[in-house]
Amino acid sequence: MPESYSRVGGMRDLLPTEASHMTLVEETFKSTLASYGYDEIRLPTMEWTVLFQRGVGEDTDAVGKEMYTFEDSSGESISLRPEGTASCVRAAISNTMLRGDRPRLWYTGNMFRHEQPQKGRYREFMQVGAEVFGYTGPDIDVELIQICEDVWRKLGISDRIDLQINTLGNLESRLAFRNALVDFLVPLKGTLDPDSVRRLDTNPLRILDSKSEETQNLLQNAPRLTDYLDEPSTKYFEELRRILSEAGVSYSVKERMVRGLDYYSHAVFEWHSDDLGAQSQVGGGGRYDGLVERLGGSACPASGFAVGIDRIALVRDAAGKSADHRSCDVYVISLDSSGDTYVNKISRILREQADLRVRKHHGGGRVKNRFRDADRSGALWALVVGEEEMAAQTITLKPLRTDEPQITIATEAMIDFFNDKLKKDLAN
RNA sequence: GUGGGUGUAGCUCAGUGGUAGAGUCCUGGAUUGUGAUUCCAGUUGUCGCGGGUUCAAAUCCCGUCACCCACCCCA
Structure with missing residues (x-):
């Protein structure tokens, strides 16, 4: 440990201005999710490592090489969560929430990945996510998308975020396509980039969104997933697109899009923005019908999304919409200590009856410093x-952000005054 | 894990071998019942850390740490 304490590498202090911005984004999600009738669930920050290995997949970067993993005193391996879906599914199963019910859940919290930090990518970051269980149709997928679209609108960033969708088809379709893709790529093994060669064994579908230009060129003549979708899978995707369009959601289809975490099927979707430095994704999700069973539950279809709160805040920053932080609405000054009791009473009344943030001056000092x-x-x-005010049972109000003159009003009129005028000011 | 950049006042930064600087902020005064604005005065400091070269190092060399950005991957 150095002479003075420093942060653990890659961890951040979010100072009041940033923190209140995060809170704004979080609260917008929270109220929107509540307005759709979703229930909050709070999940642990750590889980047994095997949950993520099994649930997310060991060949993903997030689990394979970026987890904060350590042993507890019993020698069992524990990891800080790199994402939320696996925990949520585990919680739904182990609390028997899926027996005879079809829960719609949301969560928020900090996630951890031991990566090299850069703009928009942090070792500890905030996510909000939702997971719904027991619904097979694309209608619920569209609802998940709509929830986020609502949030973008409320936050004023709809025009900075693009929705991309794709389908991976059902298991049978995907396996057929996977085989065809491997057959196509194996003869080209010598010309593929090293990452793609490795994925040929572990997760060939991920080769599709390889960033290597050469690999993308090779893929020009590769088999197309759409040609391998069976009847139900095709119908599913058509239905999804129809409902999306009906809902007035604009999107583009990205045929090569495959989600990073390998439990998805059918609908997959991602939101992208140009405001994140080298990063572009603000969130994503999709259907994962096989995961509940994979984690020990009875087969149960499921769908969900996760969004990076930090990244949404970055998009708002780029849009010039970062919240200008104010500690309080009213700052209460008593000019001499004999008025303290009176002023305390006024402050309490304002907090309780006018829903104001009221900061009272403490620590004495000169009048000019109080102001x-x-x-x-x-x-x-x-x-x-x-x-003067005490004698006359009045208060003096001085506007600090406008040139209006200060006024003195009867104390008993103060609540009405604030509820009318100040509310109007706050709305601007 | 790999590459590039940056570390000097609370903050933003200038300073390429010879006395440690600017703007801003902060503190006081002009103004003892009034902030912000204006004017005047004042305080800013292990120059990231450790070593080396030199009469002399913020400056050159070696090492090291931290942060930022990017690769990779993702939220």
């Missing part, structure tokens, strides 16, 4: 009580 502190707090108003 200086009022200004720095970001408050819209300074509320001043001195001898």
Whole structure:
């Protein structure tokens, strides 16, 4: 340990301005998910390592080489969660939530991946996600997409985020395609990039979204997944697109899109933005009908999404919409200590009856410094009580953000005053 | 894991071998019942850390750490 304490590598301190921005994004998701009738679930920050190995897949980067893994005192391997879906599925199974019910759940929390940090990519980052269980049709997939589209609109970033969708078909279709793809690629093994050669064995579908230009050229003549979709899979995707269009959601189909985590089937979708440095993805999801069974539950279709809260905040930053943080709405100053009791009472009333953030001055000091502190707090108003006000049962209100003159009003009229005027100011 | 960049005042940065700097912020005063704005005055510091070269190092050399950006991959 160095002389002075520093952060653990890659961990961040989110200072009040950033923190309140994160909270804004989080709250928007929270209220939107609630408006669709989804229930919150809180999940542990760590799980047995095997859950992620089994649920996410050991050949994914997130699990294979980026997990924070250590042993607990019993010698069992534990990992900090690199994503939320596996935990959510585990929780749904182990709390018997899937017996006779079809839960629609959402969660939020910090995720951990030991990668090299850069813009939009952090070792600890915030995600919000939703998972729905027991629904087979594309209608619920579209609802998941719509929830996020609603959030983009509320946050004012719809025009900066693009939706891309694709289908992976059902298991049979995908296996048939996978075989055809491998047959096509094996003879070309010598010309593929090293990563793709490795994936030929582990996860050939992932070769499709390889970033290697040469590999992409080779793929020009590769078999196409759409040619291998069976009747039900084709219908599923057509239906999905129809409902999406009906809902007025614009999207593009990316035939080569395969999700990084390898439990998906049928619908897969991703949202992208240009505002993230070298990163582009703000979120994604899809259907994962086989995962519940894979993790020990009875077969149960499921679908979900995950969105990076940090990345949404970055998109808002780029749009010039980052929340300007104010600590409080009203800063209360008593000019001499004999007024403290009176001022405490006023502050409490304002907090309880006018739904205001009220910061009271503490620590004495000169009058001019009290007003200086009022200004720095970001408050819209300074509320001043001195001898004159106490004697007359009034308060003086000084606007700190406009040139309007200060006014003195009867204390008993203060709630009405704030509920009318201040609310209007806050709305702007 | 690999590459590039940056570390100097609380913050943003200038300073390529010879006294440690600017802007901003902060503190005080002009203004003892009024902030922000204006004017005046003042404080900023292990120059990331360790070693080396030199009469002399923020500056050159070696090492090291941290952060940023990018590869890879993803939220």
